[in-house]
Amino acid sequence: MNDDILGMYDSFKSSLLELKNKEDLETLRVSMLGRKGAITEKLKNLSSIEDIEEKKVLGKEINDFKKFVEENIVLARTNLTELDFLSSVEKSYIDITLSGRRPSIAAINILTKVEEEIISIFRSLGFGVAEGFELEDDYHNFEALNMPYYHPARDNHDTFFVSSDRLIRTHTSGMQIRLMKDINPPIAAISPGKVGRRDAIDAKHSAVFHQIEGFLVDKDVSFNHLKGLLELFCKRIFGNSTKIRLRPDFFPFVEPGVDLSATCVVCKGEGCKTCGYEGWLEILGGGMIHPNVFEHVGYDTNKYTGFAFGMGVERIAMLKYGITDIRMFYENDIDFLKQW
Ligand SMILES: [Zn+2]
Incomplete structure (x- = not known):
C-alpha cells in the first residue's frame, strides 16, 4: 500500500479516538471528504499520474480508504448520538432522591x-x-x-x-x-x-x-x-x-x-x-x-x-x-x- 495512504489510515483512526462531540466529527469529516479534504485532493491528483497500471492501483487504494472513512463516520455519529441521549437523561430525568413506587400485588379471584x-x-x-x-x-x-x-x-x-x-x-x-x-x-x-x-x-x-x-x-x-x-x-x-x-x-x-x-x-x-x-x-x-x-x-x-x-x-x-x-x-x- 502507498505510504501516504497508510499514514492517512493511522491519522484518521487516532482522530476518531479523540472525538468528543458531533462538532469534532463534522470537522474530521470535512477534513477528509470536504471539497478541499485530503481524500478529495488525492483523487484530484490521480489525473496527473501517467502510468495507467499505477493509476489503477492507487485509485483503488484511495477509494477503499474513502469507504472506510465514510463507514466509520456513520458509526461514530451513532455512538455520539447515544452518548448525547444518555447524558441528557442523566442531566434532566433521573432524580435518585425520589422514593420508589410500590408494585401492585395481585389478589386471588x-x-x-x-x-x-x-x-x-x-x-x-x-x-x-x-x-x-x-x-x-x-x-x-x-x-x-x-x-x-x-x-x-x-x-x-x-x-x-x-x-x-x-x-x-x-x-x-x-x-x-x-x-x-x-x-x-x-x-x-x-x-x-x-x-x-x-x-x-x-x-x-x-x-x-x-x-x-x-x-x-x-x-x-x-x-x-x-x-x-x-x-x-x-x-x-x-x-x-x-x-x-x-x-x-x-x-x-x-x-x-x-x-x-x-x-x-x-x-x-x-x-x-x-x-x-x-x-x-x-x-x-x-x-x-x-x-x-x-x-x-x-x-x-x-x-x-x-x-x-x-x-x-x-x-x-x-x-x-x-x-x-x-x-x-x-x-x-x-x-x-x-x-x-
Ligand atoms: Zn332475603
Missing part, C-alpha cells in the same frame, strides 16, 4: 376462593376431585346422561358446537360418566370446572361460567343421604343457621330431581329484595341418578343406587358475598378483588 372452599368441603367428606375436559363429546355431555339427540332438554343447554360431535361442555356432568365407566362402586366424586353456554352476557349471565357437579354411588344409597349431605354443605358454606328447602324439579339424568333453596343469606329468611321477599334463594339442583345413566356405564341397577347434584360457583359466590353483577368476576379489577 373471589371465584377461585369460593371454588376452593366448596372443593375443600366435599374433600373433607371423602369425595374425590376430577376436573375433566372442557371440550366434550356429544355422548358424554348429553347421550349417556339420558339426553338422546331428540330430547327436548337439550334446548335448555344452548350449546357451542365445535363440530357435529364436539362441543364446549355445557356442564361438568360428563365426568360422572367417565369415572363410573372406570371405577366400580362405591364411588364419590365432584367435578369442578369451566362450562359454556350460548347466553347473552348481562349482569346475571355469562357465556363461560363455573360449575361443580358431584355424585355418589353405593349399595342402599337413599334420597335422605342426598338431603343430609346438601344440608351440611349449605350450613358450611353459608353458616350454621342456614335451613334448606327441597322442591321437585326436572333434570333428565336424575329421577326424582329436586331444586334446593337455602334461607336467604341477607335477611335470614325474613324476606328482602335479594330473595324477592320470599326468604329463600335457589342454590343448586340434584336427585337420584336415573337408571338409564347406570345402564350406559354398566352398573347393576338392582344392586346400586346413587345421587348427583350440581351448582354454579358464580351463583354461590354472588349470594355469599352480595355481588350483584356476574361480570365483576372476570374483569380482574384489583380494587374489587382485594375486598375479600
Whole structure:
C-alpha cells in the first residue's frame, strides 16, 4: 500500500479516538471528504499520474480508504448520538432522591376462593376431585346422561358446537360418566370446572361460567343421604343457621330431581329484595341418578343406587358475598378483588 495512504489510515483512526462531540466529527469529516479534504485532493491528483497500471492501483487504494472513512463516520455519529441521549437523561430525568413506587400485588379471584372452599368441603367428606375436559363429546355431555339427540332438554343447554360431535361442555356432568365407566362402586366424586353456554352476557349471565357437579354411588344409597349431605354443605358454606328447602324439579339424568333453596343469606329468611321477599334463594339442583345413566356405564341397577347434584360457583359466590353483577368476576379489577 502507498505510504501516504497508510499514514492517512493511522491519522484518521487516532482522530476518531479523540472525538468528543458531533462538532469534532463534522470537522474530521470535512477534513477528509470536504471539497478541499485530503481524500478529495488525492483523487484530484490521480489525473496527473501517467502510468495507467499505477493509476489503477492507487485509485483503488484511495477509494477503499474513502469507504472506510465514510463507514466509520456513520458509526461514530451513532455512538455520539447515544452518548448525547444518555447524558441528557442523566442531566434532566433521573432524580435518585425520589422514593420508589410500590408494585401492585395481585389478589386471588373471589371465584377461585369460593371454588376452593366448596372443593375443600366435599374433600373433607371423602369425595374425590376430577376436573375433566372442557371440550366434550356429544355422548358424554348429553347421550349417556339420558339426553338422546331428540330430547327436548337439550334446548335448555344452548350449546357451542365445535363440530357435529364436539362441543364446549355445557356442564361438568360428563365426568360422572367417565369415572363410573372406570371405577366400580362405591364411588364419590365432584367435578369442578369451566362450562359454556350460548347466553347473552348481562349482569346475571355469562357465556363461560363455573360449575361443580358431584355424585355418589353405593349399595342402599337413599334420597335422605342426598338431603343430609346438601344440608351440611349449605350450613358450611353459608353458616350454621342456614335451613334448606327441597322442591321437585326436572333434570333428565336424575329421577326424582329436586331444586334446593337455602334461607336467604341477607335477611335470614325474613324476606328482602335479594330473595324477592320470599326468604329463600335457589342454590343448586340434584336427585337420584336415573337408571338409564347406570345402564350406559354398566352398573347393576338392582344392586346400586346413587345421587348427583350440581351448582354454579358464580351463583354461590354472588349470594355469599352480595355481588350483584356476574361480570365483576372476570374483569380482574384489583380494587374489587382485594375486598375479600
Ligand atoms: Zn332475603
